Structure formats: structure tokens, C-alpha cells
Amino acid sequence: MNSVDNKKRRFKKRWWTDELTVKWNQVCLAERQYLHCNKINSNTYLRQIYVSKRKEFDKLAQQSKRQYWHSCQEELVNLNKNDPRQFWRKIGNIGIGNERQSKIPNEVLRSDGSVTNDMDDIVQKRKDSFHGLLNSNPDNNKNYGVEKLIVKNDIVCNDLNAYITFDEVYKVAMAAKNGKSPGVDCIQAEIGVFDKKEIGHKEIVGGG
Incomplete structure (x- = not known):
């Protein structure tokens, strides 16, 4: 990892150190060697190395975080004793949003x-x-x-203005649900198991 990448990490993670950069590079190298190895015996050995490097990095990262937050707490305690106004100003600037907030240039x-x-x-x-x-x-x-384009709403289209037929409902329901329970439209897919003639006969007899 170059110095530019390390500066980016320092900006986003105040607790990041040069030692963490070295450990992270070792983890990445061990991971690449492990993933690109095709030999079974070597693969097992490289995996152990990768896991070990990863544990070392995680341990050091947690230690750096604890040290950083402890130093921040000590700073706030000292400010509260010596300069309460500066203490509350520091409290107001704490947070990820305040640290990364980009300002609009006045130009x-x-x-x-x-x-x-x-x-x-x-x-x-x-x-x-x-x-x-x-x-x-x-x-x-x-x-x-x-x-300024005028869209006409009086377009005559028999296909769009015609009534929805039973065949259309049947095809849509079976294609969308594949014979399963209804969705948000509450159309039962099981309606397709009845014969269309039987449904038509019921509508005629029932006067529907």
C-alpha cells in the first residue's frame, strides 16, 4: 500500500497507524497466495498462514482503536477541567458526519x-x-x-378500450403465479382449474 492510500485510511480512521498498514499488506498478500494456490498440501498451509496474519491484524486494530478512544477521553476530561467552553465545542464536533462534511465554497x-x-x-x-x-x-x-409537447388523451384504440377477457386473466395468473397462492392483486390462480365453459354456464344460470 502506498502513502496515498495510507493517508486516505488515516482520514477515515483516525486510529490507523503505519504498523497497521504493514500488517494489512501482509494479510492481503497471504490471502492472494492462498486463493491462487491449486495444490492441496500447499493450500492448507497457506490458509493457516492467512488466518494467522488476519488474527494478528485484528488484534492490533482493536488495540489501536482502544488507545485512540482512550486518548480522546483523556483529552475531553482535561478540557472539561481547564476550559469548559472549548470542551462543549469539542463535543459538538464529534461524529463521523461532522468529520467528513464537505462545505460549499463561497466563490x-x-x-x-x-x-x-x-x-x-x-x-x-x-x-x-x-x-x-x-x-x-x-x-x-x-x-x-x-x-410544450401536447399529449392527446382522446386516442381511439379498440384493444386498449375493450373489456378484459377471461383468457387474459387466466394467462396472466398462471404465468405470474405458476399455480400458487394469490399476490397483491388477490387473483386466485386456482381459478384456472375450472373449465371455462363451466364458469360461463354458472354466470348464465346465475344471471351474472
Whole structure:
């Protein structure tokens, strides 16, 4: 693992150390050797090495965590005794969300290509940008033609407007459930076991 990767781990895990980096590299190397070995005897031996390296890394990681959190607790105790205001400020900054929160830079790009940090220019630039999003016009909106497209609702289609037949319900139920219990639509798949003629006869006799 290079120094860049180690810095990333330090940023996300404050308790990470250089010794942990060395141990982690040993674990990764042992794992690769174990997974890529095709010989049975060597595979068993390499697996033992991998498990041993992994246990060493886990033990050291837990030890580093305990030492880090203990030092944090000692720091808070000392701050509480010497500077209570700084203590509560430190408490407010504790947490993963506060440590990794990315801030929006107070700068904008002008029309001439220059960058400005002036607060008035920043507010006006963002105001104009949001105003353009909510109030588009045909001149600067590329999707204006699509947005103004009129969709007709009076399209005549006999296939879509026709009644749903028994065959359609039967095919959908059997294909979706494969003869099992009903789903959220409450259509019993067992309806397919009856003959269509028998159901039609019952509807005629019953007047349904």
C-alpha cells in the first residue's frame, strides 16, 4: 500500500497507524497466495498462514482503536477541567458526519471566466441561477419543445378500450403465479382449474 492510500485510511480512521498498514499488506498478500494456490498440501498451509496474519491484524486494530478512544477521553476530561467552553465545542464536533462534511465554497465563476469571493456577487449569481431554473423561456431552454409537447388523451384504440377477457386473466395468473397462492392483486390462480365453459354456464344460470 502506498502513502496515498495510507493517508486516505488515516482520514477515515483516525486510529490507523503505519504498523497497521504493514500488517494489512501482509494479510492481503497471504490471502492472494492462498486463493491462487491449486495444490492441496500447499493450500492448507497457506490458509493457516492467512488466518494467522488476519488474527494478528485484528488484534492490533482493536488495540489501536482502544488507545485512540482512550486518548480522546483523556483529552475531553482535561478540557472539561481547564476550559469548559472549548470542551462543549469539542463535543459538538464529534461524529463521523461532522468529520467528513464537505462545505460549499463561497466563490462563483463570473461571465468573463474569473473567480470571485465577493458575497454580493455570490448571492446574485446563485439567485439568477435558481431563477433561471424555475422560470425557463424558449430562447435559452433546449428542452422547451419537449416540455410544450401536447399529449392527446382522446386516442381511439379498440384493444386498449375493450373489456378484459377471461383468457387474459387466466394467462396472466398462471404465468405470474405458476399455480400458487394469490399476490397483491388477490387473483386466485386456482381459478384456472375450472373449465371455462363451466364458469360461463354458472354466470348464465346465475344471471351474472
